[in-house]
Amino acid sequence: MQKRLLLIFFLLSFVLQSVNAVEPKDNYTLSGFIKDAKNGEVLPGATVFIKELGAGTASNVYGFYSTSLKPGTYHIVFSFIGYVDQEQLVEIDGNKSLNINLKPSVENLSEIEIRGEAKNENISSTQMSVNKIDSKTIQAIPALMGEVDLIKAIQLLPGVKFAAEGSSGFSVRGGSPDQNLVLLDEATVYNAGHLMGFFSVFNNDAVKSVELYKGDLPSKYGGRLSSLVDVRMKDGNKKKFHGNGGIGVISSRLMLEGPIVKDKGSFMIAGRRSYADLFLRLSSNDQINKNTLYFYDLNAKLNYSINQNNHVFISGYFGKDVFKNGSFGMNWGNATGTLRWNHVFNEKLFSNFTFIASSFGYNMGLTNEDNGFEWKSQLTDYNLKGDFNWYLNNSNTINFGFSTMFHDFFPGIIKGTGSESFITEYGLPNNYALENAIYISNSQKIGSIISLKYGLRLSMFNNVGPNTVFNYDHEGQPIDSTVYSKGDFYNTYFGLEPRLGAVFQLNETSSVKASYSRNYQYLQQAQNSTAGSPLNIWFSSSPNVKPQFSDQFAIGYFRNFKEGMYESSVEVYYKDIKNAIDFRDHADLLLNKHIEGELLIGKGYGYGLEFLLRKNIGKLTGWISYTYSRTFREIEGINNGDPYNGPYDRPHDFSLVANYNLNQQISFGLTWIYLTGQPVTFPVGRFVYGNTVVPFYSGRNDYRMPDYHRLDLSFTWTEKHNPEKKWHSQINVSMYNAYNRKNPWVINFQTDANDSSITYAEMTYLFGIVPSITYNFKF
C-alpha cells in the first residue's frame, strides 16, 4: 500500500511541475482574491464575469479566482450577492494579479440595482443538489427560544427533514442522520447537538456561511452517503475591532473580532453559555429543581497573510454539555482544531493544506458515593489533507488532492469508583482505523452550452490492530474470535467513487443539469432511535461490517427570473444504498462488546422530487420549498424481509421561509412548515403475560403519526443607524409554534392504572407556543 501512496505522490509532483507547460503561449492569467471591503473577509463563490467573452469564473472557498485571457483589454465585473458590483477595465499583457474589495450593498437599494447579469452562477455551475445559506439569512429565521440555529435553517431546505421535532439530527433525501458529514472549518463534528439536540453546536455569530450538498458531493469530500454540511467560521475583521453579542432566554453570547496586524492578520473569538438550569430551579418538582444543566461553546480563529501567496488559518471549536443530578453527573462535547495553509504556487495553481484534529466524547458517573461508577467514551480523529485547484485554462479547472485520516475509537468503559465499589471494569477496548482518499476532478466547459464535471475519488479503509474481532452466527451470537496484534492492518476496503455531472445551458437564465455520484461510508453511528442521543457511539467498518455505499442519480431544471432576483429549481433523484445497516429487534447498543452481532445488513432505496423558489434580494426575501419523496429499506430479519418505509419517509414536505424588511429598523420573519406524519409501528394485537399486557405490532413503520405543521413568527427592531454611536442595539421577539399546534413527538400505548385490561393511546407533544425575547448588540 505504501508503494501505491508513493506512486501517487510522484504523480502529484509531476502534475505540479507540468502546470506551466500546458498553457498555449499567447494566453495570460488573471488571478487574485476577492474580499469584503469593509472587514477584509474573503468571499467564496463571488463571480468574475468577462463581458467581452460573455463568460466567467467564480472564486473558490478561500476567495481565490483565476482565469485565462488572451492579450487585450477587458471589462470585468466582480460581483457577489449582497454586494455592489465592481466593474474594472483590465489590460492583459502578461500574467496579472488583481485583488478585489467588494462593498456590501446598502440595504435599501432598489431591488433591480443589485443584480448584475453575471450572477447566474447557480445556472451555469456544474454542481447540483446544493444549497447555500449565509449567516444573515439564518439569523432572520424565527428560532426556538431565540437561539439562532443553522441546523434548523438547513432543515427547511428541500430534501431535508428533521429527525424528530427539536432535533439537531436531520435526514437528507431519506438518509439517516449519521449519513451527513458535518464539517466546521473542515473538521468533522460528530455530534451537532446541545441539550440532547434541541440546539445545535454552531454559534451563528461565529459562522460565515454554510453549504449543503445533498449526495452529489464534490470529489474532494467523501465518507458519508447522504450529504455534506460545510460550515465555515468567520475569519475575523481585518480592518477594525468589532464585537457583537446577545442576551437571550436560555443563553448569552459574545463575539469579538479585529485585526492583529492591519490588513494582514485578524482574529475572531466567540463564546456562548446557556443558563437553562436557572429555569429548572423555578420548578416545584424536587427531581427537577436540584438539577444542573447547561452547555457552553467557544469558537476561535486566527488568520494571517504572510504575503500575497501564503495565508495561514488556525481555528478551533470547543463545546460541552453538563448535567448533574445529585451525585450523578454527565457531560459530553466536541472539540475540533484546524490548521490551514493556503499557498498560491502560481497564478494557475492554488493549494490548501490542512491538519485537523477532532474529537467527541462523553463521561458520566456517580462520583461522590462509596460505590460509584464512571463511564467514558471517546472518538478522536487526526486528518491531513492537501487540495489543489489547477486553473488549466478557461475551459478546464482541475481539482485534485489527498486526505489521510486516523481514527482512534474508544467506544466505552465502565468502572467502579469509591471504597466499596463492586463494579468490575467492563468495556470495549480501543480500536483504530485509517481512512485515506485520493481524488481528481475536472470542470470542463465545452462551448457556451455544455459544461461537464467528472471526477473520481478512490477511498481506502484499513482496520489497524490491536483488536479482537468476533465471528458471529446467524443469530448474532459470538462463536469465536481472532486476535490481531499492534500495527496489524488486518482488514482493507477500497471504494471507487465516480462523481459526474453535466450542465446544458439553455440560455443565460436557465439550464438542465444531471449528476451521478457514488459515495462510500466507513463509519456509522449505533443508533436505532429516530432522534438519537449523545450516547450513540460511532463504529467503523470491519471484517463483519462491509462499508455502505450509495448511488445517486439526479436531474434538474434551473431557472432564474427577473435579473436573478428569483432563483428556482426542480430536481428529481433516485438513490440506492447497498450494505445498508439496521439493527436487530431489541438491539443492545450501549456498552456492548458484541455490537456487531446486533447489525442487520440489507439495502435501501428512495426517490424524490424537490422544488425550490428562492428570493435573495429586496425587502422580501426567503424561499418556498416543496419535496415529494419516498424512502424504503429492505433488510433480512426486519419486517419478515419485506420492504418497509424508512424511518425518515415523510412524503410531503413543504416549507415557507419569509423575511420582510419594512425599513432599516423593523423586520418580520415567518416560517411555516408542513410534513407528512412520521412512519411508526403501532400495536395491533396483545396478550397477557405475568399480569402485564404485552403488545403485538404491525409491520415495521406501517402506520403514521398525524401530519406535522407549525408556524413561527418573529419581529426584529434595530436601532436607527447612527455613525456617531459605537453601540447598536437590536431586539428580537419570536414566537415558536404560533398557533399552538399539538404535534405529537411520540405516541405511546398505555395500560390504564386502575384496570389493566384497558389500553389507550397517548401522545406527547413538546412545545406549545414558545415566546421569547433576545437583546442583541453590536459595537
Place this chain on the structure above:
Amino acid sequence: MKLKPKYILYILLVTLVSLSSCTEKIDIELDSDRIRLVVDGIITDIPGEQYVKLTETADYFSNEQPKGVGNATVIIESQNGPILLTESDSVAGLYLMPDGFVGVQGNIYQLNIKLENEIGGYKDYFANTKMPLLSDDIDSIAVEWMPQFEGWVVRLYAQDPDREDFYMFNGLRNGELITDSIHEVNITDDRLFNGNYTSGVMVLMFNEDQLDPGDLFTLVLSNITKEYINFVSEVQTEIQSKEPLFSGPPANVSSNISNGAAGWFTSYPSAFSSTIVQEIPEEK
C-alpha cells in the same frame, strides 16, 4: 443487559422534556390482528408455585380480560417422567401441577400442550426449559430510604459465583408479593460484578407508599436463564413509554413456544432474605 446508568439518563430526559412537554389521549384506529395461543408457564422450587396458563391473543384495543383456553391436555415431562396438569375449576385456562411438586435445579422440563380446537392453525404446542443453578450465598439485605428519589431501595449483600448468572428480583411485603406484574420485577446480568461480593448493589426500588416502616420485607432472588432474561427485558422495554432519543423501534417480544404461540415457559430456583423496614430518617 440492564445497566443502571441508562435509566439514570431518563432523569435527564424527563428533566428536559417535562419543562415544556404535555401528554394527552389521542384516538388512533388500529387494524385487527390474527388470534394466537399464549402460554405463561412456570416451574419453581417453591411448593405450590408451578402452573401453565393458556389464553388467546386479542386486538390491541379489545379492552377485555384475555380469554382462557380450557379443555387442553397439558403435560410436563422431566427425567422423572411425564406429569399431567389438572385444569383449575375457578380460572379458565389455568393448569396446575399436583400438590407437593417442586422443580429441581439443573433439570430440563418439556411442556406439551394438546388443544381441543385449533388456535392459530395448530393444536399441538411444546416448549422446554432448564432450571438454572441457584446463587444461594446471600449475607443480608437492607431497605433504605433514598431522599433523592423519595422512595425505598433494596440493597443486596451477597457473593456472586464466578460464572455467568442472570438474576430476577421480586419483593414481598409481609409475605405479600409487591412485584406482582412482570414489568415490576428487576432483572440483571452479572457482567459488572461477576465473581465479586456485591456490597450493597441496588436490586429493587419502591415508591413511598409501597412500604411502611415496620414491615417485614423479603427479597426473592431467582436465577433465570439467559433466554428468559432477554424475554423479560423485551417485555419491559415494550411496555415502557418510548421517546425518540433513546428508544429503538417497537418490536415483538420473543417466545420459546413452538408454532408461533406467544409467551414463555420458564423455570427458576429462588433464595430468600428478609429484613424489617426502618423509620425514615429525619432530614438533616
